Amino acid sequence: MDYALIWYGLIGFAVLIYVVLDGFDLGIGILFPKATNEAERDLMMNSIAPVWDGNETWLVLGGGGLFAVFPLAYSIVMPALYAPLIIMLLGLVLRGVSFEYRFRTKRGKFVWSIAFFAGSIAAAATQGIMLGAMLQGIEVDARSYAGGWFDWFTPFTLFCGFATICAYALLGACWLVIKLPQELADRYYDVAKHWGIALVLCIVVVSAWLPLTHEIISQRWFNLPNSMLYFMVPALAVICIWQLFKSLNNHQAVRAYLFGIGLFIVSALGFSVSTFPYIVPFAVTYADAAAPDSSLKFLLTGTVFLLPMVIAYSGYAYWVFRGKLKHDEGYH
Amino acid sequence: MDTLALDLARFQFAFTVSFHIIFPSFTIGLASYLAVLEGLWLKTNDDKYIQIYKYWLKIFSVTFGMGVVSGIVLSYQFGTNWSVFSDKTGPILGPLMGYEILTAFFLEAGFLGVMLFGMKKVGRKLHFSATCVVAFGTFLSAFWILSVNSWMQTPAGYSINEAGQFIPEDWLAIVFNPSFPYRLVHMLLASYLTTAFVVAAVAGYHLIKANHNPLAKTMFSMALWMIVIVAPLQIIVGDFHGLNTMQHQPAKIAAMEGHYDSHDGAPLILFGIPDDQAKEMKYQVAIPKLGSLILTHELNGRVQGLDAFPEADHPPVSIVFWSFRVMVGIGFGMLMIGLVSLWLRKKGKLYQTPLFHKACVLFGPAGFVALISGWITTEVGRQPFTVYGLLRTADSASPIDAVAITWSLTAFVVVYLCVFGAGFFYIIRLMQKSPTRYEQALEARLPDGAEVPPASHPNRLP
Numbered sequence: 132m133d134y135a136l137i138w139y140g141l142i143g144f145a146v147l148i149y150v151v152l153d154g155f156d157l158g159i160g161i162l163f164p165k166a167t168n169e170a171e172r173d174l175m176m177n178s179i180a181p182v183w184d185g186n187e188t189w190l191v192l193g194g195g196g197l198f199a200v201f202p203l204a205y206s207i208v209m210p211a212l213y214a215p216l217i218i219m220l221l222g223l224v225l226r227g228v229s230f231e232y233r234f235r236t237k238r239g240k241f242v243w244s245i246a247f248f249a250g251s252i253a254a255a256a257t258q259g260i261m262l263g264a265m266l267q268g269i270e271v272d273a274r275s276y277a278g279g280w281f282d283w284f285t286p287f288t289l290f291c292g293f294a295t296i297c298a299y300a301l302l303g304a305c306w307l308v309i310k311l312p313q314e315l316a317d318r319y320y321d322v323a324k325h326w327g328i329a330l331v332l333c334i335v336v337v338s339a340w341l342p343l344t345h346e347i348i349s350q351r352w353f354n355l356p357n358s359m360l361y362f363m364v365p366a367l368a369v370i371c372i373w374q375l376f377k378s379l380n381n382h383q384a385v386r387a388y389l390f391g392i393g394l395f396i397v398s399a400l401g402f403s404v405s406t407f408p409y410i411v412p413f414a415v416t417y418a419d420a421a422a423p424d425s426s427l428k429f430l431l432t433g434t435v436f437l438l439p440m441v442i443a444y445s446g447y448a449y450w451v452f453r454g455k456l457k458h459d460e461g462y463h
Numbered sequence: 464m465d466t467l468a469l470d471l472a473r474f475q476f477a478f479t480v481s482f483h484i485i486f487p488s489f490t491i492g493l494a495s496y497l498a499v500l501e502g503l504w505l506k507t508n509d510d511k512y513i514q515i516y517k518y519w520l521k522i523f524s525v526t527f528g529m530g531v532v533s534g535i536v537l538s539y540q541f542g543t544n545w546s547v548f549s550d551k552t553g554p555i556l557g558p559l560m561g562y563e564i565l566t567a568f569f570l571e572a573g574f575l576g577v578m579l580f581g582m583k584k585v586g587r588k589l590h591f592s593a594t595c596v597v598a599f600g601t602f603l604s605a606f607w608i609l610s611v612n613s614w615m616q617t618p619a620g621y622s623i624n625e626a627g628q629f630i631p632e633d634w635l636a637i638v639f640n641p642s643f644p645y646r647l648v649h650m651l652l653a654s655y656l657t658t659a660f661v662v663a664a665v666a667g668y669h670l671i672k673a674n675h676n677p678l679a680k681t682m683f684s685m686a687l688w689m690i691v692i693v694a695p696l697q698i699i700v701g702d703f704h705g706l707n708t709m710q711h712q713p714a715k716i717a718a719m720e721g722h723y724d725s726h727d728g729a730p731l732i733l734f735g736i737p738d739d740q741a742k743e744m745k746y747q748v749a750i751p752k753l754g755s756l757i758l759t760h761e762l763n764g765r766v767q768g769l770d771a772f773p774e775a776d777h778p779p780v781s782i783v784f785w786s787f788r789v790m791v792g793i794g795f796g797m798l799m800i801g802l803v804s805l806w807l808r809k810k811g812k813l814y815q816t817p818l819f820h821k822a823c824v825l826f827g828p829a830g831f832v833a834l835i836s837g838w839i840t841t842e843v844g845r846q847p848f849t850v851y852g853l854l855r856t857a858d859s860a861s862p863i864d865a866v867a868i869t870w871s872l873t874a875f876v877v878v879y880l881c882v883f884g885a886g887f888f889y890i891i892r893l894m895q896k897s898p899t900r901y902e903q904a905l906e907a908r909l910p911d912g913a914e915v916p917p918a919s920h921p922n923r924l925p
Contacts, residue, residue, distance in 0.1 A: 181576030184531055188572045192564050194538045199561040202553020209542025210861045216543060217871045220536045221878050227532035228882050231525045235889040275862055422554035425631045430558040437565040444573045451577055451584050
């Protein structure tokens, strides 16, 4: 059995879950300035307070999992993305502590509102930048990173950063429509639409930009008839976008949210068909980076049981806090 | 990589990891304390326990949040600062950390929300289960991460492949490597002691202000019982841990004891100024033969000094020598506090002795200082290796420029000092609030069915 391939799938799954879950979570931070007053911000924050910690654990699983099963990839990618990674971590520190701090002070509340916004937007942007940097390829010599310190800083990666902000804000707005009390919620349908339009434009631009500048990718995508299968991806994307806007127009929040997530899954699919089998594009394949089978098997044995349990009780936590928020909720 | 970049990378890692360890060491103990409090509440139906629970829950959640965010940083810093180390040890340490994430982090995160916000939604029994699960999660997390650290100190069950990676051969030997059981118990007891001293300090502070405060009395009494039991136990466990270290890392012991030269019948050096250049202990105050007696249980036993090891393998003596003394000194201070509390309790004056309460307040942060000193002792003491005897620190680092590390180090220092400084301030402010009978209960009503008094009530603190 190809344990490395299974792990490639599992790590991809963890990152996707992270992006979807922390996506709406960070999106709420990005939308913080949209709120009309601090009381509304309290509600926005309380809508994610019981679950944000669990959402971010998927990011730890992505990083920790990479270290465990693809240690070579981990040791190349981390130095390659040094600066955006550090900024992301600091952003996550700032927004993470704001959940508690904002409710611990009256005088300084605005400081932590700003920190929550700034941390969220910094984390979102750098995640997009890192994704873009992976797509444009990472330079490797023997077993270590060989590129420059600002390889990650290109117009393309910055644009990917912006696209990610749009995507997260869209999910955040859908979540707010679902969770906020009715009279506050409706406004966010329009917010979702605006960010949705921006996201669609971004997706179009990235999809054109990448094959035009990167031969290795255009060869994959425009190599008929092999690439016929690849065209499933844009086709699915069109369906998701169409349904997303239809749901937003009909004020069907949950449906809109699910199609927003669908769009994320399609984008992830696009990313993996563009880079597979590389785990450090376009230098190291997942098989070359994999730890020996004894490591992969040891961790997989437990994961087979633990991951379904994790999903089950994380789902339980969402279930406990289901439904619309009331104005006085939260323990603070 | 040049030595400046290496030193900066080391300093940055030491900075972020030292900051991080403060929070889990407190939450491991506090989570268990909360579980005990809620259990007592369910058992006795005495509402004072749930009020104390509620009081500490706020402090717990602020601390836990800080622990989570400073921990995410660490899971990526192995790669950013120590990429060669990550490549080589990933096949062994990675799966252990993977298990930490899957068994502990998700468990804590999944049930923390229920613990903090869910009392009204899930009811008492399920809420108590959530508290216990979070406490158990903190224990599991300590289990795995200490296994990882211990493997780096006393590697076992591995082989090395042609790429220079450590390859697992025997997982049981890896997880339960020779120093792991000692380190785990020593660390867990340290967490319980740290928490007990914080609780005793807060209770002592409120007893100084009002020595009839019933909630402060209960906290004070519980914390001091914990100290009476755990402080002596910790000294014994520490001694076993030391003997284990002597077996596997004798150079570390030589640095801790300040022995540059090997001796038969070595003295116990109490104080002195280590001079790494001249390789001698200046101005030393020592008790003859006692060093050999403690380490070998014989008056004239042979104790190896640093001269028994190649100079390239020597740890820096002065840091290890001093941090060890700070830890041991505080440990014996803690023992004294425990003994005095027993004596006062016997005389019935535990709550009426402000001088003792002041001593407890003074000892509030002692657990943290001892804990960090202990970690400095063991981590600096195993230098110059990351994997003891096999992989040198200098060969573990990432190919990152000194300039890049300087910038990120500055950013970490500035952000951490602001963020955790603010957190520290908020926690102190929470601790300054008196625990009162009117600590808002988890239900909208007080447990006896009475309405929660309005905010303007004279006995209710804001």
